Amino acid sequence: MASRSTKPFSSRDAVVCRGVGKTWSAGTDRAHVALRDVDLDVAPGEFIVLLGPSGCGKSTLLYLIAGLEDTSDGEIWAFGDRVATPSPDRSLIFQETSLFPWLTVWQNVSFGLSIRGEPAAARKEAARQALQRVGLVEAMDKRPDELSGGMRQRVAVARALAMRPKVLLMDEPFAALDVQTRAKMQDFLLDVWRDSEASVLFVTHHIDEAVALADRVVIFTARPGRIKTIVPIDMPRPRDPFSAQSEALRKELTELMRAEVDRAFAEQEAV
Amino acid sequence: MSTASHPADAGDTDGAAAAGTPNAPATRRLPLAGRLAPVLSRLGTTLLSVGLFCGIWEILWALDIADPKLLPPPHIFLGSFPEQAKFFNTAQRWQIGVGLNTGPSPQGAVLITILASGARVLVGLLIAAVLSIAIGVAIRYFAAVEKLTLPTITLLSPVSPIAWLPVAIFLFGIGNAPAIFMVVIALFFHMVLATIAQIDGVSRNLINVARTMGASKRQIYGRVIVPAILPGMLMVLRLNLFGAWMVVLVAESTGVGYGLGQVIMLARNTFNPSLVFFTIALIGLLGFLSDWVLRLLQKKLLYWVPQTAGVLRGL
Ligand SMILES: Nc1ncnc2c1ncn2[C@@H]1O[C@H](COP(=O)(O)OP(=O)(O)OP(=O)(O)O)[C@@H](O)[C@H]1O
Ligand SMILES: [Mg+2]
Numbered sequence: 205m206a207s208r209s210t211k212p213f214s215s216r217d218a219v220v221c222r223g224v225g226k227t228w229s230a231g232t233d234r235a236h237v238a239l240r241d242v243d244l245d246v247a248p249g250e251f252i253v254l255l256g257p258s259g260c261g262k263s264t265l266l267y268l269i270a271g272l273e274d275t276s277d278g279e280i281w282a283f284g285d286r287v288a289t290p291s292p293d294r295s296l297i298f299q300e301t302s303l304f305p306w307l308t309v310w311q312n313v314s315f316g317l318s319i320r321g322e323p324a325a326a327r328k329e330a331a332r333q334a335l336q337r338v339g340l341v342e343a344m345d346k347r348p349d350e351l352s353g354g355m356r357q358r359v360a361v362a363r364a365l366a367m368r369p370k371v372l373l374m375d376e377p378f379a380a381l382d383v384q385t386r387a388k389m390q391d392f393l394l395d396v397w398r399d400s401e402a403s404v405l406f407v408t409h410h411i412d413e414a415v416a417l418a419d420r421v422v423i424f425t426a427r428p429g430r431i432k433t434i435v436p437i438d439m440p441r442p443r444d445p446f447s448a449q450s451e452a453l454r455k456e457l458t459e460l461m462r463a464e465v466d467r468a469f470a471e472q473e474a475v
Numbered sequence: 476m477s478t479a480s481h482p483a484d485a486g487d488t489d490g491a492a493a494a495g496t497p498n499a500p501a502t503r504r505l506p507l508a509g510r511l512a513p514v515l516s517r518l519g520t521t522l523l524s525v526g527l528f529c530g531i532w533e534i535l536w537a538l539d540i541a542d543p544k545l546l547p548p549p550h551i552f553l554g555s556f557p558e559q560a561k562f563f564n565t566a567q568r569w570q571i572g573v574g575l576n577t578g579p580s581p582q583g584a585v586l587i588t589i590l591a592s593g594a595r596v597l598v599g600l601l602i603a604a605v606l607s608i609a610i611g612v613a614i615r616y617f618a619a620v621e622k623l624t625l626p627t628i629t630l631l632s633p634v635s636p637i638a639w640l641p642v643a644i645f646l647f648g649i650g651n652a653p654a655i656f657m658v659v660i661a662l663f664f665h666m667v668l669a670t671i672a673q674i675d676g677v678s679r680n681l682i683n684v685a686r687t688m689g690a691s692k693r694q695i696y697g698r699v700i701v702p703a704i705l706p707g708m709l710m711v712l713r714l715n716l717f718g719a720w721m722v723v724l725v726a727e728s729t730g731v732g733y734g735l736g737q738v739i740m741l742a743r744n745t746f747n748p749s750l751v752f753f754t755i756a757l758i759g760l761l762g763f764l765s766d767w768v769l770r771l772l773q774k775k776l777l778y779w780v781p782q783t784a785g786v787l788r789g790l
Binding site: 270271296300319347 | 678681689702
C-alpha cells in the first residue's frame with residue numbers, strides 16, 4: 205500500500221470506498237464484524253441504491269461515509285479528501301426519526317443554517333422553500349410530535365436538502381410511508397436529485413424502489429456484509445414500473461436477494 | 476366526556492369533527508366553569524384524602540384512644556391559632572426584656588417564619604441546580620474536569636446531609652448562610668450525578684444530526700444536549716425539593732433567627748405537641764404548594780414534552 209499522505213483519488217469521484225470494513229466493539233468479547241472489504245466508487249450525480257438483508261451493515265456503511273464512525277479497515281474518500289469527520293457536504297437522513305422535539309418544523313429544517321450563523325429571516329425563507337418541496341409548508345410552525353410518522357420523515361428530508369449537500373445518504377427514508385405517498389416521494393426525490401446534481405446513496409428493502417430510482421443497485425451479502433454484485437440499470441427516467449424491462453429487473457434482483465435473505469435467516473437460527 | 480353532558484352534540488352531522496375537538500363546545504358555552512371544573516375536582520379529592528385522615532384522628536380522640544396531650548387532633552392544634560402563632564415570633568423570643576406578646580401580630584409572625592424558611596429552600600435549590608448542572612456538563616465536556624472532580628463527587632454523594640451540619644456551622648456560624656449551605660450540599664452531589672446520567676441518555680441520533688450539519692462541540696452541547704436534558708433535570712429538581720425542605724428544617728433547628736425548624740425545636744423543648752402538629756401541617760402545605768409551582772414551571776418551560784399522564788389514566 206502506498207503512502208496515505210497523498211490524494212490517490214481524483215477529486216471528481218464523489219465517494220470512493222477502498223477495502224472498507226467495520227468491526228463493532230472491536231477488542232472486546234462483544235466484537236462483531238458488520239462490514240468487510242467494501243470497494244465502491246460513486247460518481248458525482250450518480251444514484252446508488254443499496255439492497256441487502258436486515259443487519260448486513262447498510263446503515264453502518266452510510267455512517268462510515270457520513271464520517272460519524274471510524275472505519276476499522278480500509279479508507280473512504282469524498283471529492284479527493286479522506287473522510288475523517290462529518291461534513292455538511294454529506295447529509296445523512298436517519299432510519300429512525302431524528303427531529304429535535306423542542307424546535308418547530310421550520311426551526312428543525314433550518315437547524316444546519318443556524319449552526320452556520322445565518323440570520324433568522326434567511327433561515328425561515330430557506331426552510332419554507334425546502335418544506336415546499338416536500339409539501340409541508342402548512343406545517344411550518346407545528347412541533348414534531350404533532351406530525352404523523354411519514355410527515356416527520358419528509359421534514360427530515362427537507363432538513364437534509366436545506367444543507368444543499370453534495371452527497372445525500374438516505375437510510376430507508378420512505379419505509380414508514382404508504383405506497384401512494386412513497387411513489388410521490390420517489391418522483392419528488394428524482395426531481396430534487398436532478399436539480400441538485402448531488403450523488404445519492406439510498407438504502408431500501410423495496411425492490412420496486414430500487415428499480416424506480418437507481419443508476420446502479422448494490423447488493424450486499426448477509427452479515428458480515430460484503431458487496432455481492434452491482435446491477436447497473438440503464439433505463440431513462442421516468443420509468444414505467446410495468447414495462448418488460450422493469451419486470452425482468454425485479455425478477456433478477458428478487459432472486460439475487462432471496463439467496464442472501466435465506467442465508468441470513470439460516471445464520472440467525474443457528475445462533 | 477363533554478359530548479355526554481351536551482346530548483345536543485351527539486346528533487350533529489359533523490359528529491366526527493366534534494369528536495376531534497371534544498372540549499371545543501364545552502369551552503364555548505362555559506368558558507370559566509369549564510376550565511375550573513378539573514381544578515375543583517382535583518382540589519376536592521385532595522380535601523377528601525386529607526379529610527379522611529383527619530377524620531380517623533378525630534374519631535380516635537373522641538373514643539379516648541388518642542391522648543389530646545400527646546396527639547392533639549386537628550381541631551385542637553388548628554383551633555388555637557393565635558395561641559400557637561405567638562411562638563412564631565422567634566426573633567424576639569431570644570431577646571432579653573422583650574415580652575412574648577410584643578412584636579408583629581400572630582399572623583404576621585407566621586408569615587415571616589414561612590417566608591424565611593421558604594426563601595432558604597428556594598435560594599438553596601437554585602444555587603444547587605445551577606452549580607450541579609454547570610459542573611455536570613463541564614464533567615462531560617472536559618475530560619480533565621471529569622478526572623479531577625468526579626471521583627470526589629462520587630465519594631461524597633452518599634454522605635448524609637446531617638453530617639455536614641457541623642461543617643456548616645464551623646464555616647458560616649449562625650444565620651441564613653449555614654441553612655442555605657446545607658441545602659446546596661445535600662442536593663449538589665446527587666444532582667451532578669443525575670446531570671451526567673441525563674447527558675449520557677441523550678439520543679445518539681440527535682447528536683449525530685447536529686454533527687452531520689457541522690456543529691462544533693460547543694454548539695452540540697448548547698443546542699442539543701442542554702435542551703434535551705432539561706425535562707429530566709426539572710424532574711430531578713422536583714424530587715429534590717422535598718429533600719431541600721427537610722434539610723432546611725434540620726439546619727434551622729440549630730438557631731437561625733426565624734424559621735419553621737426553630738419553631739419545632741421550641742415546641743420540643745417546651746413540650747408543646749399542638750405546636751408540633753401545627754407546624755407539621757404548615758410544612759406539609761408549603762411542600763405541596765412549592766411542588767405545585769415547580770409542576771407549573773415544568774409545563775410552561777417544557778411545552779414540547781407530551782403529557783403521558785392522560786394516557787395512563789385512560790388505561
Ligand atoms: N452502534 C452499534 N454498536 C454495535 N453494533 C452495531 C451498532 N450499529 C449496528 N451494529 C451491528 O452491526 C450490524 C449491522 O447493522 P446495520 O444497522 O448496519 O444493519 P442494516 O443493514 O442497516 O440493517 P436494517 O436493514 O435492519 O436496518 C448488526 O449486526 C448490528 O447489530
Ligand atoms: Mg439500517
